[in-house]
Amino acid sequence: xxxxxxxxxxGISASALVAVAxxxxxxxxxxxxxxxxxxxxxxxxxxxxxxxxxxxxVTANKRSERLVEVPVAVTAVSADTxxxxxxxxxxxxxxxxxxxxxxxxxxxxxxxxxIRGVGTQLFSLGVESAVAVVVDGVVAPRQAQGFSDLAxxxxxxxxxxxxxxxxxxxxxxxxxxxxxxxPSRTFGGNVEATIAEHNEYRVKGxxxxxxxxxxxxxxxxxxxxxxGYIYNxxxxxxxxxxxxxxxxxxxxxxxxxxxxxxxxxxxxENKADCCSRVPVSxxxxxxxxxxxxSVVASPENRTIxxxxxSYYRTKSSTVSLQGDWDLGFATVTSITAWQYYRQNDQFEPxxxxxxxxxxxxxxxxxxxxxxxxxxxxxxxSQELRLGSNGSSDFTYVVGxxxxxxxxxxxxxxxxxxxxxxxxxxxxxxxxxxxxxxxxNFKSDNYALFGQVxxxxxxxxxxxxxxxxxxxxxxxxxxxxxxxVTGDALFPGITVNSxxxxxxxxxxxxxxxxxxxxxxNFQIYGSYTxxxxxxxxxxxxxxxxxxQTGIAPEHVDAYEFGxxxxxxxxxxxxxxxxxxxxxxxLQIQSLVSDPAAGTFITVLGNAGKSRSQGFEVEANFRxxxxxxxxxxxxxxxxxxxxxxxxxxxxTVSTGTYASNFPVNQCxxxxxxxxxxxTLSSAIIDVVGGQLPATPRYRVGVSPRYEHDFGGIxxxxxxxxxxxxxxxxxxxxxxxxTQQGYAIVDASVGxxxxxDRYGVTVFVRNLFDQTYYTQLNHGTLLANxxxxxxxxxxxxxxADRYFGATFSARF
Numbered sequence: 001x002x003x004x005x006x007x008x009x010x011g012i013s014a015s016a017l018v019a020v021a022x023x024x025x026x027x028x029x030x031x032x033x034x035x036x037x038x039x040x041x042x043x044x045x046x047x048x049x050x051x052x053x054x055x056x057x058v059t060a061n062k063r064s065e066r067l068v069e070v071p072v073a074v075t076a077v078s079a080d081t082x083x084x085x086x087x088x089x090x091x092x093x094x095x096x097x098x099x100x101x102x103x104x105x106x107x108x109x110x111x112x113x114x115i116r117g118v119g120t121q122l123f124s125l126g127v128e129s130a131v132a133v134v135v136d137g138v139v140a141p142r143q144a145q146g147f148s149d150l151a152x153x154x155x156x157x158x159x160x161x162x163x164x165x166x167x168x169x170x171x172x173x174x175x176x177x178x179x180x181x182x183p184s185r186t187f188g189g190n191v192e193a194t195i196a197e198h199n200e201y202r203v204k205g206x207x208x209x210x211x212x213x214x215x216x217x218x219x220x221x222x223x224x225x226x227x228g229y230i231y232n233x234x235x236x237x238x239x240x241x242x243x244x245x246x247x248x249x250x251x252x253x254x255x256x257x258x259x260x261x262x263x264x265x266x267x268x269e270n271k272a273d274c275c276s277r278v279p280v281s282x283x284x285x286x287x288x289x290x291x292x293x294s295v296v297a298s299p300e301n302r303t304i305x306x307x308x309x310s311y312y313r314t315k316s317s318t319v320s321l322q323g324d325w326d327l328g329f330a331t332v333t334s335i336t337a338w339q340y341y342r343q344n345d346q347f348e349p350x351x352x353x354x355x356x357x358x359x360x361x362x363x364x365x366x367x368x369x370x371x372x373x374x375x376x377x378x379x380x381s382q383e384l385r386l387g388s389n390g391s392s393d394f395t396y397v398v399g400x401x402x403x404x405x406x407x408x409x410x411x412x413x414x415x416x417x418x419x420x421x422x423x424x425x426x427x428x429x430x431x432x433x434x435x436x437x438x439x440n441f442k443s444d445n446y447a448l449f450g451q452v453x454x455x456x457x458x459x460x461x462x463x464x465x466x467x468x469x470x471x472x473x474x475x476x477x478x479x480x481x482x483x484v485t486g487d488a489l490f491p492g493i494t495v496n497s498x499x500x501x502x503x504x505x506x507x508x509x510x511x512x513x514x515x516x517x518x519x520n521f522q523i524y525g526s527y528t529x530x531x532x533x534x535x536x537x538x539x540x541x542x543x544x545x546x547q548t549g550i551a552p553e554h555v556d557a558y559e560f561g562x563x564x565x566x567x568x569x570x571x572x573x574x575x576x577x578x579x580x581x582x583x584x585l586q587i588q589s590l591v592s593d594p595a596a597g598t599f600i601t602v603l604g605n606a607g608k609s610r611s612q613g614f615e616v617e618a619n620f621r622x623x624x625x626x627x628x629x630x631x632x633x634x635x636x637x638x639x640x641x642x643x644x645x646x647x648x649x650t651v652s653t654g655t656y657a658s659n660f661p662v663n664q665c666x667x668x669x670x671x672x673x674x675x676x677t678l679s680s681a682i683i684d685v686v687g688g689q690l691p692a693t694p695r696y697r698v699g700v701s702p703r704y705e706h707d708f709g710g711i712x713x714x715x716x717x718x719x720x721x722x723x724x725x726x727x728x729x730x731x732x733x734x735x736t737q738q739g740y741a742i743v744d745a746s747v748g749x750x751x752x753x754d755r756y757g758v759t760v761f762v763r764n765l766f767d768q769t770y771y772t773q774l775n776h777g778t779l780l781a782n783x784x785x786x787x788x789x790x791x792x793x794x795x796x797a798d799r800y801f802g803a804t805f806s807a808r809f
Contacts, residue, residue, distance in 0.1 A: 117637025162530030196802025199227025242272035359421030439477025498545030
């Protein structure tokens with residue numbers, strides 16, 4: 001359905017005028033000067049009824065509510081829980097949150113989160129993530145910015161299923177909502193230092209307190225040095241480590257008894273010599289020779305041999321101003337934000353020591369070391385909303401949103417080849433191919449949204465929400481090459497330049513019912529219509545002169561759930577049945593050409609996709625000293641997607657001009673105006689499994705604490721199991737990982753007032769190997785050599801020990 005563009009733009013303009021009026025001091029002081037100041041915890045969003053001790057408050061509906069009252073599948077993890085589990089970055093949240101998966105790429109730009117099997121892992125920066133990452137109410141415009149260290153937090157909320165009504169168009173799979181700590185009204189601070197095997201050092205801390213009766217400040221920072229855990233035999237050094245640091249400052253001002261402003265500035269940097277792949281199965285004799293005797297491929301292998309040219313460097317900064325004006329019956333919230341992000345990265349596709357160039361045999365290239373990209377963007381956003389206060393028969397949130405993104409991206413790549421020589425020995429380069437591109441992507445998004453919860457009779461509530469939005473994108477750029485005189489143009493590339501624009505509007509929403517049997521028990525059912533905007537491409541093979549982009553992604557989602565806290569609070573459970581039907585799911589097809597030694601990533605829309613299943617989270621507290629948390633997730637996530645490249649080891653079953661087969665390799669014959677063309681070997685996947693999505697996930701974490709008088713101790717064990725996982729859209733059976741379990745454990749002591757503490761921990765106690773990505777590699781990868789496998793592994797794919805010291809004041 002379309003939305004009037006004029007109405008949307010006028011609505012945003014009117015909201016901006018209201019915001020200006022709202023910020024006038026006179027308007028604020030016109031309220032009752034005797035009204036009490038808003039408590040810090042309530043300033044994030046309009047407040048609900050006061051919670052009982054130990055209850056979790058979340059802002060999943062952009063209002064502060066008790067977790068048990070929110071009719072959404074949401075996992076809330078406190079800062080203390082994250083710290084005790086040694087979860088230090090967003091990628092590690094998968095260990096604490098059911099249904100959340102992380103799939104690693106060569107850099108943050110093509111890594112991705114998945115919720116209930118659905119996510120985005122695309123090289124093109126024209127496509128938004130399906131999982132939105134929100135920090136203090138500010139949405140990261142691209143997924144690369146969402147992979148960051150976690151420091152000085154209050155909590156993390158993971159909302160599962162489409163959340164576009166309140167959070168926008170890049171939340172068709174869910175939202176990771178990160179809430180950082182606010183300035184405190186009393187002086188205090190904390191520091192935490194960690195040391196672990198493989199040269200891992202972490203330190204983070206914060207200082208907070210009042211400057212005056214109405215002004216408070218908070219400063220926090222972190223520094224991490226994670227040593228390499230992969231040995232590069234060619235360079236005699238450990239690689240795949242990283243070093244990062246960041247600072248955040250917050251200034252909170254009570255301009256009046258009912259008006260508060262929060263100014264936040266955040267800056268962070270990350271430098272990583274990442275992400276070299278590890279050979280886990282090498283069958284090709286030539287590849288064994290090229291890697292050398294130091295590299296013995298196996299699932300447990302942690303040795304490589306390459307030129308150590310893979311890295312990424314990121315810098316990001318966010319400045320935001322949040323204003324909260326308490327009108328008594330409701331709170332007006334304005335969030336203005338500017339975000340800056342820069343990323344430089346280089347990946348070494350050949351993954352061998354090839355400097356100087358060595359003869360590799362008959363293959364389209366002998367060395368591919370130059371593959372560098374630059375990404376940079378500035379993003380401005382403005383949100384203005386009105387949310388009802390407290391818990392009444394009719395609660396609501398209405399608002400307006402505007403976002404402007406200006407993104408630049410460049411890439412240069414070059415390969416060299418020797419036509420003859422001795423295998424593994426230096427050779428004379430006889431040819432090279434190269435190309436590059438530079439492009440600019442601009443988008444503007446306008447939206448109006450609202451959601452209500454109305455108790456119509458007894459404990460029965462009606463839930464309804466709408467979001468109308470309009471988006472315009474413009475992409476300009478050029479593909480050029482060769483880069484060096486005498487080079488050939490990189491295969492599959494067309495030199496071109498141009499500018500293309502596209503716009504669209506959409507109306508989406510949510511409808512549902514919930515029934516409150518008591519304050520601590522409710523059931524709910526909901527239907528949500530989600531939307532992810534169309535996308536214009538900005539990548540190495542983009543036709544900037546003719547592209548039309550890919551279609552918008554839509555989802556129809558159904559969820560039925562129950563939430564219950566037992567009397568006395570000794571047991572609580574949250575459960576949900578869900579089903580999400582996607583049309584035009586935005587995907588990235590990998591079109592390979594073994595003869596040219598190339599792979600081209602092509603944006604497209606899948607025919608359809610479905611994610612359905614069951615989730616349950618429970619907490620059991622039989623005594624004040626023992627607590628047990630558990631979760632279980634069953635996900636059946638399938639996809640229909642035509643035209644995928646066949647697995648390398650699969651032979652075509654024949655050529656077809658009609659009645660095309662499904663789930664088997666074939667060549668498609670197409671005749672247009674009397675001219676017949678043949679495709680490469682392709683497979684039309686029907687009912688395939690979505691990548692990086694185990695069917696089952698189970699987690700259990702018991703924790704025992706005991707106070708010895710002045711000193712308290714604890715012991716905690718966490719078990720996480722997941723079933724078999726596939727890593728390829730084309731359902732390549734070689735690119736699968738069997739089910740595995742990871743056990744982490746920690747013991748510690750702390751003073752009874754929590755002022756000082758020491759924790760000793762072990763990650764991956766039983767040394768269980770697992771992969772975050774698995775592929776065939778590039779060099780020598782063709783139908784004649786289909787069985788070489790390379791994997792991305794994380795540090796905790798091996799057992800390691802560490803200790804953390806903490807202090808509070």
